[in-house]
Each structure stands twice: as structure tokens, then as C-alpha cells.
Amino acid sequence: MNASRPASADFARGLAGVVAGQTAISSLEGTLRYRGYAIEPLAAAGDFEDVAYLLLYGELPTRSEHVAFQGRIAAAARTVDEAVIDALARLAAREPHASPMDALRTGVSMLGQVARDDAPGTRADLLARSERLIGQVPALLAAWIDLTAGRAVAPWPDGPIAAALLARLTGRTPPPEHVAIFGTTLVLYAEHEFNASTFAARTVASTGSDLHSAVTAAIGALKGPLHGGANERVLELLGEIGSAERVEPWLHEQFAAKRVVMGFGHRVYKDGDVRATLLGAMCRAMVRGTPAESLEQLADRVERMMLDRKSLRPNLDWPAARVYHALGLPVKVFTPIFVVARMSGWTAHVIEQVGDNRLIRPTSIYAGPAPRDYVAIAARGD
């Protein structure tokens, strides 16, 4: 037997609990920390560019570095290659109901092609490409929404990503309190250690492939409902339940059918997700006294029952979906907004992986048929 293969039949399904590497980008012990900074003050500040810079460069920016970084991100958002927009326009005309996640995955892949990104390059190259992607991806999302609505692509507004993207997606200048909580969601979604999409990005990067290929794979991984796709399912399920009295029968149905309830549970956080606690409190405060409050009461009842019956607590997608809904955003952009935010974490991880690379290539235990003789096609019958 090859020396690198496991001798026993033991393995961790879904790699649960497996330590797959080291990272200096974030840690989940105690509370979530980005580069050593606790998530609580970062979330309260809600400054996405500050956090994106921290994740990429390892330190918080000075005021002038912050201004320059924000300027480069906004410039990237304003200069998305026309060839990519044209191709998306053709796709939007043909498939206006296609998922914006597919549009982002395709768009990022095309950006890599027009940028001729076909190798990791130096650390400086990777940082420059990362910054461009962090700016271009929200612009691609806004462009796709315009194109599928049959509108010309509107210009990208000035200012930080949170304000600009919210304005582009809602079609109006958002009030400062909306920008603040939207910025907080971007900060909370920005980075989360070795989750499935980040691990996908690192795996692609570990083969010596380029940054755009790595994040294209990550977008595909994030789309799944067990990962980023959960935030869209959360709002759908709240709509399906409809009223507080329906919570109990609806949950019983899910439990009886052994269906997972989206927005609850987490592979790593078994005693609750700090991000959900932080954003849940902000969400409740934001909607107090507004028509959205009734949805909060319903959500609160689901939360209590999930804890009582299943000992399961909400993850970040649970409050994020309600915040996005309260901000007037359509469900189809919820997971793409997660992409916009996580682009910062993904690119930081690719840079880290490239900086100290070893091919990611685990092994498996064979569980198929016993060895058997090949039968030529002529001897196999009809």
C-alpha cells in the first residue's frame, strides 16, 4: 500500500473536524476574529473597505491608505470591461430569469479571460487583481440586475461599496442607517476561515492556477443551499410559514420529513454563531415600529422552537435575509451580496495559499466493486 494512504477505514465524513491547514486570516476560537481583531467592533463600524484591506494586507489601513484603497475599489467598479458587459447583456436578453449567482460565476470567469489572468503571478499582482475583483463584482451584480430588467447599465455611484451597491440595487439613495446595517452585513459575511467556498478557492489555487479560476470555483460552492444559498431560502421559508400560528405545524412537517431548516445549525459553531447574535439584535432594532416587525415576531417564534425542539441556533443567514428584506432588496440578490463580501476573504486566502503552497490533494478509501476482469464490448451481450 502507498505510504500516504490511511491504514484504517476511519475517515471524517464531510471532513468534519479535520484540520486542513493553517491560516493567519481569521479564527473562530472564543469569538470570530479577523487578523486578531474581534468581530464585534468591526461589525459595529460596518466599514467594508476597512475590513477588506485588513484581510488582504494583514493590518488596518491608515486614514490615507483607506482613502486610496476605497478609490481604487470604486475605480475598478467603474471600469468593468465592455466585452464582459456585452456578453452578460446577450445572456440577460436570452435568459432574464437565470440566477444572478450564475451571472456572477460566468462574469468573474470572463473577467479573468479579458485580464489574461492565467497564472498566480507575484504577491503584488495578486493584490492588484484582488482589489480589482472586489470592486468589479458588485458592479457586475448591479449590471446584471439592470440588464435583466431591460435597462441600460447605470453608472457606478461614488462612495464606499455599501452605499454604492445599496443605491444601485434599490434604485434610490439609501438613508445612512440603511447603509450602516448593510455595511455590517458585508463585514460579517467577509471572511470565515476554511468554509466550503474558501476551501474550494484554496484547492484551485494550490494547483498553481490563477486567482479568477479560484474565485470562480468559490462562487459555485457558495451558491449551494447548505452554504451561501441558505440566505435566500430563509426568506422563502418565512414567506411559506406566513403567520406566527403556522410556525409550529410547519416546523413539525419539516422535522417529520427530516428536512433541514435553512438558517439554523453550523458545522463549527455548535453553541451559536456570534455573527447571528450581533446582526439579529441590529435587525430587531431596525424594524421596531415598522411593518417588518411582524416578520420578526414570526422569526422569533421559529428561533425559540428550533432551540427547544432541536437545540439548534441560528447562523448568520437567518438575520441577514431579514435585514436584506427590510432594506427592500429582492431575494435573488441575497446570495450574490454574500459573494460581494466574501470576495475579500477568498482573495486573501488565495494569496495566503500561494504564499506557502502545497498541492491540496487528500486521499479516499475505496468502497467500490472488488477487482474483476475486463469484458470486451463484443462479449457483453445487447
Ligand SMILES: CC(C)(COP(=O)(O)OP(=O)(O)OC[C@H]1O[C@@H](n2cnc3c(N)ncnc32)[C@H](O)[C@@H]1OP(=O)(O)O)[C@@H](O)C(=O)NCCC(=O)NCCS
Ligand atoms: C450548516 C449545516 C450544513 C451543518 O451541517 P453538519 O455540520 O453536517 O450538521 P450536523 O451533522 O452537526 O447536524 C447534527 C444534527 O442536527 C440536524 N440539523 C443540523 N442542522 C439542521 C437544521 N438547520 N435543521 C434541522 N436539523 C438540522 C442534522 O440533520 C443532524 O441530525 P441527525 O443527528 O438526526 O442526523 C447544517 O446545519 C444545515 O444544513 N443547516 C441549514 C443550511 C444553512 O443554514 N446553511 C448555512 C450555514 S452557515
